[in-house]
Amino acid sequence: MINIYRKTALIEGFSYLILLFIAMPLKYFLNIPEGVKYFGWIHGVLFLVFMVALVAAAIQYRWSFKRIMLYLIASVLPFVPLILDKGLKKEYSQKTK
Incomplete structure (x- = not known):
């Protein structure tokens, strides 16, 4: 599930950047x-x-409300989902080892 969340977050993040920096100008x-x-x-x-x-990953991994809100707020800030993805990748690659 974490990989699905990460891919979804990245695709949505890139679509937001395209909207902000190409479509709106x-x-x-x-x-x-x-x-x-x-x-x-x-x-x-x-x-x-x-x-x-986000909801599915939060339920599966029992994320705190604070963490859910962090990811939700990050989703509306340009480039932040890309930064958070690095941390998620590192965190969950260590847990699967």
């Missing part, structure tokens, strides 16, 4: 709203999938 600087229209919808679906994966 296209809309507001070049007057091309289609990027936000379509990619915003895709990002929204990916965020919902991320939330399901």
Whole structure:
């Protein structure tokens, strides 16, 4: 389950970066709203999938409320999910050894 959560978090994180740094500048600087229209919808679906994966991982690994909130808040900050993924990878690779 942790690998599913990690992959979901990374995909959602990258979709957020694309939305922020490609689609939104296209809309507001070049007057091309289609990027936000379509990619915003895709990002929204990916965020919902991320939330399901977060809840599933939290239940399976008995994460604390504080940890769940950390991952939830991190999901709306650019680049932070990528940083947290390194820690998750390290933590759960050590637990499986």
